[in-house]
Amino acid sequence: MKLPDLTQQPILYIDGTPNEDYPLRILRAYRQNCNCMWSETTTGGEPQNPLLQLMNEHNRQRAEILDRAIRLLEAKC
Numbered sequence: 001m002k003l004p005d006l007t008q009q010p011i012l013y014i015d016g017t018p019n020e021d022y023p024l025r026i027l028r029a030y031r032q033n034c035n036c037m038w039s040e041t042t043t044g045g046e047p048q049n050p051l052l053q054l055m056n057e058h059n060r061q062r063a064e065i066l067d068r069a070i071r072l073l074e075a076k077c
Contacts (some may be wrong), residue, residue: 004038004039004040004047004049004052005038006036006037006038006039006040007035007036007037007039008039009036010035010036011029011032011033011034014026014029023073024070024073024074027066027069027070027073028064028070030066030068030070031063031070033038034059034062034063034066035059035063036044036059037056037059038052038055040044
């Protein structure tokens with residue numbers, strides 16, 4: 001089975017330099033990957049498949065959680 005298209009390429013690697021910004025770099029990379037949504041291969045729009053729709057919705061929910069975590073860590077720095 002061919003997988004549907006993504007709306008953008010995911011981030012595969014981050015800078016692993018061990019410094020104080022490392023946790024934020026990890027969270028920001030995961031957050032950016034939440035923008036990678038499954039799209040309808042033929043139209044480029046929101047997929048009609050209920051499973052893919054659910055996966056996109058879970059991506060949006062993860063993005064909200066990561067946004068809150070990033071704001072908390074940025075406030076402490």
